[in-house]
Amino acid sequence: MPLANTTASYGSVARALHWLTALLILAAVALALYMQGLPQGTDAEVARVSALYSVHKTIGLAAFATAIVRILWALIQPKPAALHPERRAETFAAEAVHWSLYAAMVVMPVSGWLFHAATDGFAPILWPFGQSLPFVPKSPALAMTFRAIHGLSAKLLYASFALHVLGALKHGLIDRDGTMGRMISGRALSAGPRPSPSRWPALAALVLWAALVSVPVALPPPAARPAAPAPAAAGGNWTVSQGTLAITVRQSQAAIPGSITGWSAAIAYDDQARTGTVLVTIPLARLTIGSVTPQALGPEFLDAARFPTATFRATIAEAGGRLTATGPLSLHGREVPVSLPFTLDIRGDHATMSGQLTLDRRDFGIGANFRDETTVAFPVTIDVTLMAVRK
Numbered sequence: 001m002p003l004a005n006t007t008a009s010y011g012s013v014a015r016a017l018h019w020l021t022a023l024l025i026l027a028a029v030a031l032a033l034y035m036q037g038l039p040q041g042t043d044a045e046v047a048r049v050s051a052l053y054s055v056h057k058t059i060g061l062a063a064f065a066t067a068i069v070r071i072l073w074a075l076i077q078p079k080p081a082a083l084h085p086e087r088r089a090e091t092f093a094a095e096a097v098h099w100s101l102y103a104a105m106v107v108m109p110v111s112g113w114l115f116h117a118a119t120d121g122f123a124p125i126l127w128p129f130g131q132s133l134p135f136v137p138k139s140p141a142l143a144m145t146f147r148a149i150h151g152l153s154a155k156l157l158y159a160s161f162a163l164h165v166l167g168a169l170k171h172g173l174i175d176r177d178g179t180m181g182r183m184i185s186g187r188a189l190s191a192g193p194r195p196s197p198s199r200w201p202a203l204a205a206l207v208l209w210a211a212l213v214s215v216p217v218a219l220p221p222p223a224a225r226p227a228a229p230a231p232a233a234a235g236g237n238w239t240v241s242q243g244t245l246a247i248t249v250r251q252s253q254a255a256i257p258g259s260i261t262g263w264s265a266a267i268a269y270d271d272q273a274r275t276g277t278v279l280v281t282i283p284l285a286r287l288t289i290g291s292v293t294p295q296a297l298g299p300e301f302l303d304a305a306r307f308p309t310a311t312f313r314a315t316i317a318e319a320g321g322r323l324t325a326t327g328p329l330s331l332h333g334r335e336v337p338v339s340l341p342f343t344l345d346i347r348g349d350h351a352t353m354s355g356q357l358t359l360d361r362r363d364f365g366i367g368a369n370f371r372d373e374t375t376v377a378f379p380v381t382i383d384v385t386l387m388a389v390r391k
């Protein structure tokens with residue numbers, strides 16, 4: 001069995017490397033798609049997803065190592081000639097797709113690796129060589145860029161792979177020209193001497209990949225509009241004696257509960273007229289939300305270092321038979337009008353209120369790099385209950 005290629009056949013090394021990279025890449029993709037849909041509600045579920053991510057990363061790096069060997073081997077080998085060089089468009093498409101697959105073999109694992117190196121902690125690569133890269137700082141913004149490249153590249157990989165397999169099927173089922181046999185068993189098939197290779201297919205693939213990678217690099221996370229300064233919380237004729245401000249986000253299908261302490265509310269309410277005003281001031285650094293508190297407060301989400309306080313300035317009135325607090329919620333540098341319907345029970349000088357409100361994180365530009373709901377859902381539920389005493 002010849003190891004090397006000829007201009008009519010693939011040697012056993014090229015074939016083994018082709019099928020090994022194909023297997024590793026398809027395994028990495030299958031695992032990625034599977035693990036993204038898994039629940040992460042309990043510790044055991046989070047541990048399972050983390051283990052699968054580790055396997056994905058390790059397989060991905062094995063694919064990268066194989067791809068490097070494959071590329072080096074291809075560089076010193078003759079490439080078997082296209083079987084129908086007279087079909088110029090088909091030959092161009094086949095070669096452009098081969099180049100695009102070569103690009104995918106590099107860009108996919110490298111972007112995944114850089115993403116991993118720029119983040120902290122979760123799901124280690126299963127190897128003894130360390131988890132960081134010396135030239136990659138830990139930076140959420142950088143990590144999000146690499147993540148976006150990884151996700152976008154996957155789409156181009158899918159398209160290239162689909163065209164590649166369709167081409168192979170066409171050769172097998174319509175042309176019946178033995179191309180599959182050439183890659184499976186190493187059969188020699190010749191269409192005469194190989195015409196001098198054209199640079200255009202490689203260039204087309206390169207331009208496509210360069211354009212794709214430059215999109216996330218060129219598009220930084222959208223800058224938030226500066227918020228109106230938060231007015232001081234003061235006044236009112238009710239004093240809040242206790243209360244909870246609960247927040248629920250959904251991550252990978254599982255509800256993650258959290259809460260914020262240390263908030264204050266200045267309430268002026270006339271229980272005869274059933275109208276009033278309220279100013280709620282919320283120190284975001286006092287949020288805790290399970291194991292994801294640091295991420296939630298970090299620059300990708302609430303960015304509490306830049307936007308430490310959220311405020312809700314509302315007018316209380318009856319709307320549709322229910323008491324509702326309506327007004328601007330200032331959060332993450334944006335001001336969005338919201339309505340909080342609530343129940344109120346006043347007995348003498350003691351009031352108990354409770355209400356619920358669902359926000360869309362996109363309205364506030366929160367998690368702008370998480371453009372879909374695969375990991376973090378768009379709606380965020382806020383539950384408020386409080387007890388107040390008349391001053």
Ligand code: HEM
Pocket residue numbers: 014018021022023025026074080082083098099101102104105161164165168179180181182183
């Ligand atoms: C499992 C599905 C796959 C099938 C049926 C398949 C089939 C083939 C066949 C028949 C050829 C030979 C074409 C010729 O003789 O001109 C080929 C070449 C090639 N395939 Fe695949 N392939 C598959 C998966 C992949 C994957 C996942 C990749 C890379 C990501 C890939 C990358 C390539 C490349 C770059 C070539 C050009 C030859 C070379 O430079 O090694 N293939 N494939």
Ligand code: HEM
Pocket residue numbers: 024025028029032033053056057058059060061063064105108109110111112113114115116125147150151152154375
């Ligand atoms: C050939 C190699 C690889 C392939 C084909 C591949 C493929 C994929 C795919 C298809 C996804 C889902 C993307 C999406 O739907 O947005 C994904 C996600 C991911 N991959 Fe890879 N990957 C590879 C290598 C790596 C490596 C080497 C690492 C890290 C060392 C890595 C880390 C990740 C992570 C952390 C995610 C989750 C991204 C997220 O949270 O959105 N991957 N990968």
